[in-house]
Amino acid sequence: MNEILNLAVDIAERAGTLLLDRPAKLDIDTKSSDIDIVTQMDRASEKLIVDAILAARPDDGIIGEEGADRPSKSGYTWVIDPIDGTVNYFYNMHGWSVSIAVKDDKGPIVGVVYAPTLNSMYTATRDGGAFLNGAPIKCNDPVELNRAMISTGFHYREEIRKLEVEQFNRLILKVRDIRRNGSAALDICHVAAGFVDGYYEIGLHPWDRDAADLIASEAGAKVTVHQLPKGELTIAAGPHLHQLLSANLLG
Ligand code: IPD
Ligand code: CA
Ligand code: CA
Numbered sequence: 001m002n003e004i005l006n007l008a009v010d011i012a013e014r015a016g017t018l019l020l021d022r023p024a025k026l027d028i029d030t031k032s033s034d035i036d037i038v039t040q041m042d043r044a045s046e047k048l049i050v051d052a053i054l055a056a057r058p059d060d061g062i063i064g065e066e067g068a069d070r071p072s073k074s075g076y077t078w079v080i081d082p083i084d085g086t087v088n089y090f091y092n093m094h095g096w097s098v099s100i101a102v103k104d105d106k107g108p109i110v111g112v113v114y115a116p117t118l119n120s121m122y123t124a125t126r127d128g129g130a131f132l133n134g135a136p137i138k139c140n141d142p143v144e145l146n147r148a149m150i151s152t153g154f155h156y157r158e159e160i161r162k163l164e165v166e167q168f169n170r171l172i173l174k175v176r177d178i179r180r181n182g183s184a185a186l187d188i189c190h191v192a193a194g195f196v197d198g199y200y201e202i203g204l205h206p207w208d209r210d211a212a213d214l215i216a217s218e219a220g221a222k223v224t225v226h227q228l229p230k231g232e233l234t235i236a237a238g239p240h241l242h243q244l245l246s247a248n249l250l251g
Pocket of ligand 3: 065083085
């Protein structure tokens, strides 16, 4: 597992270096809606990551947000988001990340979320604990709802945003405050490190969530995914707050 972790860290660092070297102009295409964007740097980062995985471990499977899709012959599959927080990246705002998970048939065994502009390398291995730049991290617990600092994200599709507005309006009256930072992977890592108390969002994909899910779980947080009519709701928090948040968001 450590060998795979070291490889994932090395690849994330190389992708981070590529991404910090911003081109003079970002070319934009749109995806699920006019505000869901992808740049040439998302694609370049995914290519670097895929090439590096295949050079080291040609039998592993790969699922990447920008189209990488390779079946696994080894039992291990890499799930990658080459830039989580592309909108932050587009505006040259700090707080985007590279997210890399490696899974076997029981779930993630390695999680790496790297945010070069924040100097933050979050790592975890299954049953091996969670770390920020090599130092162990733990989530905040117990935290009451009325003292909770929550982060969330908003979907690119209007019909889901309408639902998120309802959730937000309900919750903002009951908690300390709510942040929208722009990278789901980092938001969940922030729960792991205690930089926020809890996180929720509708509509995440495995590449947004898998690496950070392991990191937060290894840091003592509970991470759950609930099927709603319009998409999956992810909730991450220390066990006490997780129960209160879930009751509020699902009730
Ligand atoms: C997005 C970010 C954002 C979240 C969206 C994600 P992307 O990922 O994580 O914070 O609110 O749901 O899709 O598109 O930048 O990879
Ligand atoms: Ca993402
Ligand atoms: Ca992305």
